[in-house]
Amino acid sequence: MPHTLEKRVLLDHAEDPALRTLEGYRRLAGGYATQERAYKEMEQDEVLKELEDSGLRGRGGAGFAMGKKASFLPRGDMAKYLCCNADESEPGAFKDRELMQRNPHQLIEGIAIAALAADAGHAFIFIRGEYAEQADILDAAVAEAYEAGYLGTDILGCHRDLELVVHRGAGAYICGEETALLDALEGKRGNPRLKPPFPAVQGLYGGPTLINNVETLSNVPHIVRHGAEWFRGFGTEQSPGTKVVSISGGVQRPGNYEVELGIPTRELIYDLAGGPLPGREVKAIYPGGSSSPVLTAAEAMDLPYSFEAMAEAGSMLGSGSVIVADDSVSIPHMALRTARFYHHESCGKCTPCREGTNWTVKMLERVVRGEATPMDLDIISSVQQNIMGHCLCVLGDSMAMPVSAMVRKFRPEFEAVIESAGVPGDDPLAVVRGMEQTLGASA
Amino acid sequence: MSPDFDPTPVRLPVDPSLTEGRVPGRAEEEIPELHEVACPPELQERIETLMGRYPDRRSASIPALWAVQERYGWCTPEGIRQAAAVMRVTPAYLESVASFYDLLHTKRVGSHRIEVCTNISCWMRGGDELLDAFKAAAEGDEDFFVTGFECLGACDIAPMASIDQRYYGPLEAAEGGVAIEQLRGGAEVLPEKALAKRGLAGDS
Amino acid sequence: MSPEPRQVTITVDGREIAAVEGEMLHDAARKGDVEIPVFCYEPKLGDPVGACRMCLVEIEGIPKLQTSCSTPVRDGMVVHTRTEQVKHAQSAVVEFLLVNHPLDCPVCDKGGECPLQDISYGWGPGKSRVIDEKRHFPKPAELSPLVAIDRERCILCYRCVRFSQEVSEDAQLQLLERGDRTFVGTFDERPYVAPFHGNITDLCPVGALTNYTYRFRARPWDIENAGSVCTLCPSQCNVSFTVRDEQVKRVVARDNSEVDDGWLCDRGRYGFEMFADAKRIGGPRLKGGAEADWERAIAAAAEGLLRANGKVAAIVGDASNEEGFLVQRLLREALDSPHVDSRPSRGPGAATLRRLAEPAVSAKVRDIDGADVILVLGTDPLHSSPILDLRIRKAIRRNGAKLVVATERPTALDGGAEAIARFAPGQAAHFVSELAGAIRGADNVATPVAETLRDAGSVVVLWGERIGREAGAVEALLDVAAAANVAATEGSGLLEIPDTTNARGLREAGCLPDAGPGLGETAAGMATEEIRAGLISGELSGLVLFGADPLRDFPDTPAWEEALTAADFVVAFSMHENATTAKADVVFPLETHAEKDGTVTHPDGRLQRVRPAASRPGDIRPGFLVLSELAAQLGLQTGVDSQPTAFAALTAAVPFYGGIADSDIGGRGIRWQDRTGETPQPGPQGATQASEQGPTETGATSKGHAHEQVETVGSGSPDTQPDAPISMVQPDATPRGVASGEPDATVPPPQDAGGLLLGTYRDLWAGPVTELNAPLRFLTPQQRLEISPADAERLGLRSGDKVRVGQNGSAIEATVQVKERVSEGVCFLAEGVAPGNANALLNGGPVRVSVEKLSGVGA
């Protein structure tokens, strides 16, 4: 039985493996009835209005209102596209994996309805290549949906067509950035594009394109089925609905928990995830994935888990992924671990991100090795400032924000590490791995 | 460079080998024609089907490279040329795409691929030690490719690894060796640690 | 047609600047003398990418700094480029760029002309805080035999790879790996060999890409730059010679958007070392190669020519307008002979040429940019006028022009074509006349491609001079122009791609058998092939070859061998020793385009000035002086003793050049058609005559012209097969760039005659430009027999097999190359390659060749 703090909408019946099949989805969750009603009885604008009224905010990171974004797409005869962002590569995030693995049809139905709202004839699920198992599940579900007439041509006899392709990525975090995703989907290297033009106006193959996260789209059938009012009954004014939150790191029961937005962070960590491991205390958390500025335990615990509260506290809800660092974790090492990720994943297109991530890693390595001075901490902070707001996309900022927060909030710990590191015969760097060390990718 | 720049010209001897009719070691590579590449028919058919799924055939480049990797174990230059001939793009274009992505290998790798997450959550829970264990167990065996990897999206089962495209966790370091032995013996890998078998966290 | 751009006003750093709505802020600011530093921005490479972030500026009302390279201006925009916030961002970007950039400026070839160096001084932090190790790559590596790459210096601005992707579209140069491990490279570490690849050395803003031909040769402070025009092909690109110690050390582009768009092909860029090759002729020589002083040589030439007693002819190949003008005067006035030509083979008669020269039917290079439809007819620009290949690609990629290709041989442009027609060798005239009919609505073989041309808006037709080797083809082309209504459509017209570098200038200077200067009327003389026949028959005994090498460049080598052997007296002007000069009685040296002073005329009518940049080696004298002295020896005082007097004589004789001053030409040239005031028409009454012909009469007229051509130029018409083998190919509709249009339907030529129908083309790399240029030698083409997969199968041949290709007693050896896009029943060989020149097999009409396998490649 789920904890009473959980409010399962998207994860309802998710424990039942039968939900994965079309038959099970229909039987357990009344699946595809909403698509059928929308296709047969609703106009594009009605669907759009429902989505706009619901106040559903994007679950992929930026939290932009989904209905509003869909309404930006120009009307007309040109080919329009819908892309489901299933790249989920931000450290700490694993909710989309769960949603696709356990309830693929909910996502397909959501895509079908959103395609109606966007008047898109082609949809793609861009799923990260590592999620091979989930992609296989999606492939099977998509085939079933085609077979049953929920996808394809003349869907449900409504003179509406929708092609849905599951497109597997091949291992690059940047492809989660929406314009890089488009380039990758067009068969190129996944480099972000300049904005404007925004994808809603000029996206995939130059056509208007709606891009939404897996969780965002999984919400769509429920909103259209029960209405915007019902949806607004959950969560807060500015963060309506439920959220599947991924909790990991130093907690007893890491995993995905679906809660109403606005629940106290403490309840998420202590009541749902079981709190820190025995004998440990929470030291800091990333409230919204590795790109969110870390909060100290004191700052975090009493905050409501909502978009607005996190923003107000100088951090962000992001994709809704909480990573808990307990008191055994060395923050400078965690900063290095974080920076290494962004350095490895920087696409290399723009200067501040490419060079800034690499320089930051080199400096943090010196910190951890004890080869730095406190002045280097100032340089690290200043370099983070030099990255922020100067890049082509926000990957660079995604490193700069947490790293500068860590240096600022835990400066004494950094200074202590500089002082004590460099013990002969002990490689302090061995404590922090990255792909570079094992792949030799920097050769 | 401003402070270090010294504008005095430095005269270096002209090496005639730099200008005399230098002959390139190998031919340049434009879009190869199909009859030049001996593409296996199944691969050609596969790529053509993939191209047919997209409004623009070039969208099939990643799927086509996956197909090449499946066929040859890695994205071999020959395989890339074959895909390029079918897709009518330059091999350079495909190599450029392949080299961007961590899961596509442009250098030879072992047939069993193990990616061990070393990112924040797994690192906190022993990912580095797990990686060491896998590496030690696979040491010297060319059938195995073991690598540390960025977050695989399974921090709930930290520390974890992806073994031949399936997720396992949470793993004890010792289970690295067990998994390698199971792979060698053709047995099912760590059945009780497969992600597919787990329930929802909130139900436990 | 796009609406008129709107004029707007923006404020940059407190200064009001008039701008055009939609133009990039960086460009608008520059007009107001505000310089915003950039690295990745280069409008010639297509849309901005906003990658380097150097150009960040503050725009009021937008919280984040914006990249000025990618921000279109709007009316009333208020911009700050020197605020603290902006300065901070700019210096941050410079600092980031230097994190991994080595400080080896003193030994870097780019030192002194390096944008990174300049911008670091101007906008950088002045002092580096980086003490960490920089990234390492093996250095320098060989990117191609001509270009070295130092990856440690690369700042990943992507200019070079964008050039390969978006301009030359060869897609060979790519980025590999990701993030700060990214590097510029090629597939499988193969060399980057592509006809335009040298441009990347001009584009690179740091010393990452450098020319081997220039490595350590000179530093910016001990060189001079001299602007001139490259005359290695008809494109006549504007170049700047980097000169040290009066020798050319480097050739770089000198952007002229009316001509070359700022690009150069590798032929023009690296083809300068032949200026000093051992085969260069350094002074006058007599029979057997004996050196002679100028007096003696000129006297010997005069005497020999006089002895011919009027039975003398001249053929001009590569020459300036002034030189061509003097050659025809020498013949017509001093030697009293009307036999002058400047074409390697046959061509249309003077009346047709006058019609072609009418401004109303001519297109200029720039018209390609705005054309709705481009028809490439009987030529492959990549080989025959390389820079126009890039121009056409740009029109398609950036302006959505539709391309129709109609050729014998598959072209480099097929991939971007909307429709492709393949006609068999010998069927050009037939195809073109069918095309005219099809545009007017007839249903025939040309209909599938004609559909794109019907009611198309502006149409630019790039046509190869060589279709004129078939009787009636050019007249039919004029009919196509009439059907497409080019005369009345702004931006429409015909643009010839000639076989020789200054073909238009030489024709207009009077080097034609049936027209004098200005295409004016004159006593008819013999054309090239008749001259050849005349020498063999003894009707002619003397020959002047000015920059022409018939043994390499003209069809029917055996006949030319015979003709030069039969000739009593041959005077050859040549830059280098070759088979032709070996047969000459007197040889005069010629200047290269780096030494020459003179004008040339671009195929679109633009007069351009070739200016001397380097000193003449040995005892070489300007061509116009030698001709003038020779004329004087023969009793003709030309009054030419300098470039200005030579040019004055030319403009006085060519009515439509009349009044053009050197200052009008300046550095950019001037199209004679574009001069303000009255537009003089070519020829005596050419214009009026032609423009009075209504479209309905055109059919009859072109027949008349065809008849005239046969009379004037002789040699009969090729055996035209009615209902010729023309195949229509619809390329797939996929996006361009890396695609290649692939024939999906072909109609083979009749097999009855046995053997394969031979088509030939002039390869970009054939000739002295590769053979005599050490750096380009690796590109020297080997003769390849291109055949279709079906014929290969039938004949049991595979790519790489050695074969003997024969025709009527002549044979050459070649290596088989199976090509999917070659039509069945047809094969192709390159002209001008040595050994195995395809000209040896040609005899004036389409020929069928036999193919005999000599040895195969390993199983």
Ligand SMILES: Cc1cc2nc3c(=O)[nH]c(=O)nc-3n(C[C@H](O)[C@H](O)[C@H](O)COP(=O)(O)O)c2cc1C
């Ligand atoms: C570096 C980077 C990585 C991102 N990764 C993801 C991702 O994996 N999944 C995702 O849904 N959004 C990701 N985003 C956010 C997307 O750009 C985009 O905002 C989102 O897909 C929009 O969907 P939503 O409005 O439904 O959230 C990423 C953004 C950045 C800058």
Ligand code: SF4
């Ligand atoms: S090699 Fe030069 S042109 Fe190419 S990306 Fe590097 S800096 Fe730019």
Ligand code: FES
């Ligand atoms: S010049 Fe604007 S981003 Fe590079």
